[in-house]
Amino acid sequence: MNFHEYQAKELFAEFGIPVPPGKVAASPEQAVDAAKALGGSQWMVKAQIHAGGRGKAGGVKFCKSTDEVKAAAAAMLGRDMETYQSGGRALPVNLVLVTDATNIAKELYLSILVDRDSKAVSFIASAQGGVDIEQVARETPEDIHTIEINFVEGLQPYQCRKLAFDMGLDAKQATQLTKIMLGLYKLFNERDLALVELNPLAILDSGVLMALDGKVNSDDNAEFRHPKLAAMRDLSQEDAAEAAAVQHNLN
Structure with missing residues (x-):
C-alpha cells in the first residue's frame, strides 16, 4: 500500500516525528x-x-x-x-x-526498510538529501551510511548517535535524530510497514530537524491487521474532498 505525503506526515506526527x-x-x-x-x-x-x-x-x-x-x-x-x-x-x-x-540550512536523507540481503530491518542515511538516493550511491557511495537492526535488541540510541556524527551533525542534532529514528522504528514495526523514507529530513536555520517530505509503503500481507491504513489507501476523490473540507491538520 502506498500513501500520499499528507497521510505519511499524519503518521509521522502520531509517532513524534516533527513535520511542518x-x-x-x-x-x-x-x-x-x-x-x-x-x-x-x-x-x-x-x-x-x-x-x-x-x-x-x-x-x-x-x-x-x-x-x-x-x-x-x-x-x-x-x-x-x-x-x-x-x-x-x-x-x-x-x-x-x-x-x-521553512528556511532550510541543509537537507539529509533517512529511510528504514527491510533489507532482503541481510534479512534485517535497516536504516539508510546520507548527508546528501533532497536528491535521488540512487544517484548518491552511484556518485558518492561514501556518503551512504547503513545500520542493520538486531531483531532481538531492537534499535539502540548509541546507533542513532553514531549515525548522526557520521553525517556531521552536532550533539543537539544527534539527540533530535535519535528521537526521530526511534519514532520511525516504532512506526515501522507497529504498522507493519515495508518502507519509510524522509527526503528531505531537513536541518532548518534554527538547527531543528524536520521531515519536510515523506514516503510510506506498507506490507500488503499485513493489511488485515491495519484497517485504518487500508482506509487511508482507499480514500476516494469524493472522500478526499470531504477530508479537505474539514481541513486535516498535520500537527
Missing part, C-alpha cells in the same frame, strides 16, 4: 483558506500523487501570497502529472497539500 504544519485542499479556494489558517506569509503548495519527482514536474510551488497559492493549486488540481518516478503514467492530482515554507 499543513492542510490538504481539493480546490484553489480551499488552498487559500488553508494558507490563511496556517498564517505566515510564505507557503508551499504540493501536488498529492503516489510518485516522487513532483518538483521537476511542476508539482511543488513556493508561494509568497494567497493569490500565488490559489494560482498554484489551480494549475495542479484536476490535471494528470507524470514524473520520472511515475512509471511512465500520468497520475491524477485530486488534492494539494499547503504547508508552511
Whole structure:
C-alpha cells in the first residue's frame, strides 16, 4: 500500500516525528483558506500523487501570497502529472497539500526498510538529501551510511548517535535524530510497514530537524491487521474532498 505525503506526515506526527504544519485542499479556494489558517506569509503548495519527482514536474510551488497559492493549486488540481518516478503514467492530482515554507540550512536523507540481503530491518542515511538516493550511491557511495537492526535488541540510541556524527551533525542534532529514528522504528514495526523514507529530513536555520517530505509503503500481507491504513489507501476523490473540507491538520 502506498500513501500520499499528507497521510505519511499524519503518521509521522502520531509517532513524534516533527513535520511542518499543513492542510490538504481539493480546490484553489480551499488552498487559500488553508494558507490563511496556517498564517505566515510564505507557503508551499504540493501536488498529492503516489510518485516522487513532483518538483521537476511542476508539482511543488513556493508561494509568497494567497493569490500565488490559489494560482498554484489551480494549475495542479484536476490535471494528470507524470514524473520520472511515475512509471511512465500520468497520475491524477485530486488534492494539494499547503504547508508552511521553512528556511532550510541543509537537507539529509533517512529511510528504514527491510533489507532482503541481510534479512534485517535497516536504516539508510546520507548527508546528501533532497536528491535521488540512487544517484548518491552511484556518485558518492561514501556518503551512504547503513545500520542493520538486531531483531532481538531492537534499535539502540548509541546507533542513532553514531549515525548522526557520521553525517556531521552536532550533539543537539544527534539527540533530535535519535528521537526521530526511534519514532520511525516504532512506526515501522507497529504498522507493519515495508518502507519509510524522509527526503528531505531537513536541518532548518534554527538547527531543528524536520521531515519536510515523506514516503510510506506498507506490507500488503499485513493489511488485515491495519484497517485504518487500508482506509487511508482507499480514500476516494469524493472522500478526499470531504477530508479537505474539514481541513486535516498535520500537527
